[in-house]
Amino acid sequence: MTNSIREIPLSESFLIIGSNTTENHPVIGSMIKNEVINKGKKLVVVDPRKIELARYADIFLQIKAGTNIAILNGFAHVLIKEDLYDKEFVQNRCEGFEEMAKALEKYTPEFVANICGIDDPFKIVEAARLFAASKPMALYYCMGITQFKSGTNGVKSCANLQMLLGNIGILGGGVNPLRGQNNVQGACDMGALPNVYTGYQSVSIDDNREKFIKMWGSEFELSKNPGLTVVESLNGVLTGDVKAIYIMGENPVISDPDQSHVIEALKQLDFLVVQDIVMTETAALADVVLPACAFLEKEGTVTNTERRVQLMKKIVTPPGEVKEDWRIIMEIANIMGANWDYKSAEDIFEEIRQLTPSYGGITYKRLEKELIQWPCPRENHPGTQILHKDRFSRGLGLFSVVEFTPPAEDIDPQYPMVLTTGRILQHFHTGTMTRNSKILDEICHEAFIEIHPNDASNYNISNGEEISISTRRGSVRVKAKITDRVKPGIIFMPFHFAEAAANKLTHDAMDPYCSIPELKICACKIEKVNAIGGLSE
């Protein structure tokens, strides 16, 4: 997030796009509800589903899945056409306005409404006017923006809109991605990415490599070629290029797109090591399984969605012979000839600080009593609540020309419905933790799909009936929940349930810039189970 959670009370309006906030980031969802319902702040919600926040919205735009960019461009078009944008900000802080304005010309409300499947184009105009009249507006987005082939562009159009409105670098504004897992932010910051070291320092820049070689005392040159992403590496297994995978705390069999492809790849490996807390669907395929500490059994830091670094404490003793993940990695490294001697997580953090300018001023001692958000370069630096305050990292903010492109897989007569996936309130990711927690499992015990009443009656499906849902990649059986939260023609399915894994159905078309698979959308068909000879007679 460019801004901070504690600024929510300072926003005059909110744009929530591609984020089912009250289920996926419930505490932030409640804070926003408090502002809107109890304090009369304005709210615009853009989502293919009638999510809870849509009920309280001043304007709700129920768009076709995969058309975020069109609608964001539509808002920007209106702001420019009606002269409602922040000219001072655009003039002093940004560049590329002319080119973008030109590209936006065709995104008239009518054009956009047509792409997005919105009945009343004037709602787009009203929303744009609302943003201009109720500043600062805070924009929040989540996987509903990024999990598309066009994900990177979706993020750019969010930035375009907020720069046009001058909502960057000020209290209560910002472009605020909500991170899905407790330490996604930290894992990225730490360089668990194929192209960068910690703090996003590129592996292809000689100076960076020099610095890390020196600090690490590495015997050999560090590689300057960017590595593989998760999805690329699985493809690499099938072509024979990748022979061994070491997985720490992930369950790609359930979480990654196109399940049968993932299983095929993992089975073909010469050697698979999985380090986890329980026997997962992925660990079952491993050659060696290493038992690791759960979060309450170890110390360390995590970085939340607002870049705030926080300390985790050891609360309980681990069972059996379980070890901390860092200790296991260190022991393997040392057998292979390294000479690491970390006594605690704090020792490792001290090394991170020295190599990572944005974490340079953060210490365990400070974290005990201070709220610190990176960048925090020095020990006497308070950390950074708002990014891009006086200047952007590159100097001027760059407006990007972003065109709407349709999703990779379109519907056709054979697969006439759209499938979109996501999370629900009570469960998390692949269910490894929540489905092993008694009360959460009791509240929501089984998989389901959401289907609109019209579609249900077309297919003669009743509420709670088990149906079959298939895509070009696979099919699963699951209970139907009839609700007008989804639009006609769309089916929503949570991905937490191994026995009806949504990712048997999804595909791995990727964003060309950052390889995010297009989990949010693909074509599918539904059938009554007895019609395909499943349960009848």
Place this chain on the structure above:
Amino acid sequence: MNIEFIIDGKLIRAHKGQSILKAALLNGIDIPHLCYHEKLSATGACRLCIVKVNGMYKASCTEPVAEGIDVVTYDEELSMMRKELLEMLLAEGDHNCLYCHSNGNCELQNYCYQYNVEPPAKDLPKNIREVDLTSSQGIKRDENKCILCGRCVKACAEIQVNFVWDFAGRGSHAHLTSDMYEKIGDSSCIQCGTCVQLCPTGALSFQTVLGRGMNWELKKESSICIYCGVGCKIDFYTNKEGKLVKAMGNDEGPNKGHLCVKGRFGFDFVQSNKRLTTPLIKKNGKFEKATWDEALDLVASKFGEIKEKSSPDALMAFASAKCTNEENYLMQKFMRSVIGTNNIDHCARL
């Protein structure tokens, strides 16, 4: 700090519009209170916070500060009044602390003890109210321990913002309802547990807490929620055997004390019997228990072999958005400096 006034003979400075209670608490002067909670708007329901302002009785949680007023928080009369109020609260309900999960952690119990309140006479007519211990997976309710302070109503309306609780009935028939008289399990409650956390008595409680340990034996330590990126700070309570008992929102985190249902109840898995406890090596398609030495030697030699025979780029690691910064750092350091490849990623994109 633009207003000066006197509490118990001491000069106090406060902001205009602040309540006397708030100003007193900020200055380390404790006035007994039950319906007031610093995170909620004031209700003025319990009257326990009664004080004398220039000789007149006022509820200090709703009475604003004013220049030059003289406040008395404690004297014989006030003490008698508070004692009578507490006696009434005890008599109206059915408070058996022996069987209550709040025993030792109950604001009503504390005040009754402090003010020497006797148990109520046995023959008083009781107004039996809703006891609903089963309808909700997470939350239990015994309204016979409810003092109608209204904190739960406000917690749900102002923090979770779901508006589940409300009052119904009048006078001695006043009681709580969840939505339209439904049981809590049938209501729109999403089980965030915020109302339970702020209830001053044992009227609201969590399933699975009673019997796990006496409140005064529990140890408290805070950590960060393992689920979403909000990063809520949570106080985890463990008992004498080291078992996890409950999770409460911590006020210093980004969540300011609030939690969702996952943070509140999603910790059992840590101590479940499904946990892996030893390394496993697959032999002939079956997992067999192994020692750490065996398992790690095998991993290291296989990695080394593939690195030599093929190339460092034939190895790949998935780090994890559920592990700490230190662990993710070490994993990429391992791949880059020991294996010699940039093949490292995690599921940020998923």
